[in-house]
Amino acid sequence: DAGVIQSPRHEVTEMGQEVTLRCKPISGHDYLFWYRQTMMRGLELLIYFNNNVPIDDSGMPEDRFSAKMPNASFSTLKIQPSEPRDSAVYFCASSLVGQSQETQYFGPGTRLLVL
């Protein structure tokens, strides 16, 4: 298996622009998680899905952030409009309930810089 795939790996944009991050989970996994990692706040869970349905979005910072999972093999995290404080590494992870005891498999991350 190719593992969790994220794109782009790096993104540089200007304040006010829309940013879309993409994730392809491991085939067959039924949970998908979006995390944000910064030096100041560490690793934060933003939102997670089960069978394409959002379960908990309490970690989403504000209305500028939105996430979708239109099918089992694709998810997006969108920031509109972006701000410099959104600069971080964004990770996607997936897991399969009932197997591997909640082990999450992480993608390589998208490093976002908002100027």
Place this chain on the structure above:
Amino acid sequence: GDSVTQMEGPVTLSEEAFLTINCTYTATGYPSLFWYVQYPGEGLQLLLKATKADDKGSNKGFEATYRKETTSFHLEKGSVQVSDSAVYFCALSGSGGYNKLIFGAGTRLAVHP
């Protein structure tokens, strides 16, 4: 709520030294416990896990024992290598049964030759 506390880093060691990274947790019920490792520029990878009290997880020379009485899951390695330099995260499976993990703040380990 559930939480994980790790020792602050960075931890700096010489090659072949003994490593301990402390991790304690607060949780309702009986969570599974995990150590994840993040190498520079990469995502987190599962290092080891334990699913019940007194279980010992081990991998790549690292080990940790699930201690319910002290609510701890300390990571140890007898002889570290330069290639072990990374950030280590302790985590527990949150209550609610939704595969949600609660992560500690991470501990950076730097191993010098």
